[in-house]
Amino acid sequence: MGVGARSRGPRRRRGAGIDTQTEFRTEWTVVIPVKRADHGKSRLTVPGAGRAELARAIALDTIAAAVQAARVVVVTADQTISAEAARLGARVVDDPGGGIDAAVAAGAPAGGFRAALLGDLPALRPEDLAAALAEATSVDRGVVADAEGTGTTLVTAAPGTPWASAFGAGSFARHVALGCVPLAVPDASTLRRDVDTVEQLDTAVAHGIGRRTAAALGLASFRVRAARPEDVAAMARVHVRSWQETYRGMFPDAVLDDPGFVERRERMWANAVADTGRARPAVAEVDGEIVGIALSGPSETADAQRQLYVLYLLAAHQGTGAAAALLEAVVAAEEDVILWVADPNPRAQAFYRRHGFAADGSARIEMDVRAIRMRRRPD
Ligand SMILES: Nc1nc2c(ncn2[C@@H]2O[C@H](COP(=O)(O)OP(=O)(O)OP(=O)(O)O)[C@@H](O)[C@H]2O)c(=O)[nH]1
Ligand SMILES: C=C(OP(=O)(O)O)C(=O)O
Numbered sequence: 001m002g003v004g005a006r007s008r009g010p011r012r013r014r015g016a017g018i019d020t021q022t023e024f025r026t027e028w029t030v031v032i033p034v035k036r037a038d039h040g041k042s043r044l045t046v047p048g049a050g051r052a053e054l055a056r057a058i059a060l061d062t063i064a065a066a067v068q069a070a071r072v073v074v075v076t077a078d079q080t081i082s083a084e085a086a087r088l089g090a091r092v093v094d095d096p097g098g099g100i101d102a103a104v105a106a107g108a109p110a111g112g113f114r115a116a117l118l119g120d121l122p123a124l125r126p127e128d129l130a131a132a133l134a135e136a137t138s139v140d141r142g143v144v145a146d147a148e149g150t151g152t153t154l155v156t157a158a159p160g161t162p163w164a165s166a167f168g169a170g171s172f173a174r175h176v177a178l179g180c181v182p183l184a185v186p187d188a189s190t191l192r193r194d195v196d197t198v199e200q201l202d203t204a205v206a207h208g209i210g211r212r213t214a215a216a217l218g219l220a221s222f223r224v225r226a227a228r229p230e231d232v233a234a235m236a237r238v239h240v241r242s243w244q245e246t247y248r249g250m251f252p253d254a255v256l257d258d259p260g261f262v263e264r265r266e267r268m269w270a271n272a273v274a275d276t277g278r279a280r281p282a283v284a285e286v287d288g289e290i291v292g293i294a295l296s297g298p299s300e301t302a303d304a305q306r307q308l309y310v311l312y313l314l315a316a317h318q319g320t321g322a323a324a325a326l327l328e329a330v331v332a333a334e335e336d337v338i339l340w341v342a343d344p345n346p347r348a349q350a351f352y353r354r355h356g357f358a359a360d361g362s363a364r365i366e367m368d369v370r371a372i373r374m375r376r377r378p379d
Contacts, residue, residue: 028133028156030066031107032090033100034059034076034119041120043196046217054216058195059119060084061210064287066117068126070133074119075107100167108163113137115156116165122213123190123204126288129154132191135183143180145172147192147203154191155180211287222291222322224329227273227281234290235283236265242293242312250342250369272297282329284313284322291317294326299338304375306331308339318347327355334378340364340371349374 034040041055059081066072067089074085077095086092093107104116115133136142136156141164144154152171157163166174176182185191193204204213208223215221227235244256255261272279272295284292292313299307308331313323331337339357341348349359352374362373 026113026133026137028070028113028115028136029073029109030070030115030117030129030133031073031075031104032059032063032066032117032119033095033103033107034063034074034078034081034085036076036078036095037081041196044198044201046198046201048218049216054213056081056084057210057212057216058122060088061122061212062117062119062124063090064088064210064212065121065124065126066090066129068288069130070115073107073109075103101165104165104167105163108157111159113156113158114163115154116167118153118167118194120194120196121153121191121204122195122201122209123193123207124210125190125208128185128189128191132183132185132189135185139181139183141175141178141180142183143172143175144183144185144189144191146194147187147200151194153194154183156183208285220321222284222286222317222320222325224282224284224292224322224325226329227269227283227293229270229273231283231290232266232269232273235269235281235293236262238290238293238314239265239269239310239312241314245315246312246345246348247342247369251367255367269293280330282326284317284326286317286322292322292326294330296330296337301338304338305336306338308337311339323351324355331376336378337376339374340366341374343370343372352376 037052037055041051041058044051044054046054056078063072063074063085072090073093074082074090075093075095076082082092095103096106108114108116115136117129132144132154133156137158140158140161142156143152145151146153150170150172152167152175155165155175164178166178190207193200193207195201195204205219209221211221240261248256269281272281279295279297282294283290293310295310296306296308299305311323311326313326339352341352343363356376357374359372360375364371
C-alpha cells in the first residue's frame with residue numbers, strides 16, 4: 001500500500017444530494033481533464049446554444065457532481081472553468097499540453113486511490129460515481145465503459161499501482177489491455193452517459209442533466225423521480241419549509257415552528273415510502289438536492305379513486321415547471337383524483353385549475369383554515 005491509502009476514520013459525506021450519515025469511506029482523488037471550451041465538443045452542434053458555453057456547462061456540471069463524491073483535481077487551460085471549478089471546491093492544475101493522458105497524469109497524485117473521470121458527463125450523479133469508486137477499492141486498476149461500450153468514462157488505480165491511462169476513441173479495450181478490471185456499474189448509471197453528440201446529449205437530458213447544462217440548453221433543470229427511503233429526512237425538511245413559506249400568517253406560528261414538526265413529517269414520509277403499491281411518493285431535485293415533494297394515495301372517501309395528499313415546491317423553485325412534473329408523477333390522467341387545497345390559496349388553486357381540476361363544492365375547516373376540495377375526472 002502506498003501513501004495516503006485508506007482513511008480509516010468516519011467521514012461525513014459532502015453535498016446535500018446524498019445522505020449525511022457518518023460512514024467509513026475510502027478517500028479518492030478524482031482527476032477530471034477538461035479541454036479549453038473553445039476547442040472542445042467539436043461534434044456537439046445544438047441550434048440556439050453556443051458550443052463553448054455548452055462545453056463549459058457540461059464540464060462544470062460534471063465537476064459539481066464529482067466534488068460531492070470525492071476530492072477532485074481539474075486539469076484545464078480554460079480560465080473560466082478553472083475559476084468556477086476552484087469555487088466548487090476542486091483543486092485546479094494547468095493543462096501541460098500533450099493531450100488527454102498527459103493532462104490526467106499531470107493531475108494525478110503520486111499515491112493513494114486515484115481515478116480519472118471524463119469531464120463530459122452532464123447527467124452524472126454523485127452517488128453513481130461514489131458507487132463505482134467503492135467497487136474500485138477492491139482492484140488494482142478499474143475501468144468503466146461508456147454507454148456504447150467502446151469508450152471509457154472512468155479509470156482507477158489503487159495505492160501502489162502506477163498511474164496509466166489510454167483515453168481516446170476505442171479506449172475501453174486499451175484500458176482492459178492495460179490490466180483494468182471492468183467495474184460492476186449498472187448500464188443505467190449516469191456515469192456511463194458521456195456526451196459527444198446531440199443524440200448522446202438527448203439521452204443525458206432524459207437521465208436528468210445538471211443545472212448549468214440545462215441553462216445552456218434553455219431547459220428547466222429539475223428532475224422528478226419516485227422517492228426512496230434515503231430521501232425521507234430531506235423530504236421532511238422540504239415539507240416543513242414549504243409549510244412555513246406557504247402558510248405563515250394563516251396557520252399559527254406555534255404550529256409552523258414546532259420543533260417536533262420535522263420529526264413527525266419524517267415518520268409520515270417513511271410510512272409513505274414503505275407503503276409501496278398504495279402510496280406514490282415523488283421528489284423533484286435540482287443538482288441532487290430535493291426541492292419539491294408530492295404524494296398521492298387511495299382516496300380517503302369512496303367517491304373518488306385517488307387523492308393528491310401533498311404537492312409542495314420550495315418557493316425559490318416555483319414557476320420552473322417542476323410542480324407540473326411532480327403532479328404528473330403521482331397521478332395519472334386516467335384516474336379520478338381529488339385534493340384539498342387551502343382557501344384562499346389563489347396560486348395553488350390556479351395551478352390545479354390549469355391541470356384540469358375544478359372545485360367540487362366541498363369545504364372543510366382544518367386548524368382554523370378553510371380548505372376546498374378540487375377534483376379531476378378522467379376525460
Ligand atoms: N485537459 C485536457 N482535457 C482534455 C484533452 N482532450 C480531451 N480532454 C477532455 O477529456 C474528456 C473527453 O474528451 P473528448 O470526448 O474527446 O471531448 P472533446 O475533445 O471535448 O470532444 P470532441 O471534439 O468531440 O473530440 C472531455 O472532458 C475533454 O474536455 C486535453 O488535451 N486536455
Ligand atoms: C475520450 C474518450 O472518448 P470520447 O472521445 O468518445 O468521449 C474515451 O472513451 O476514452
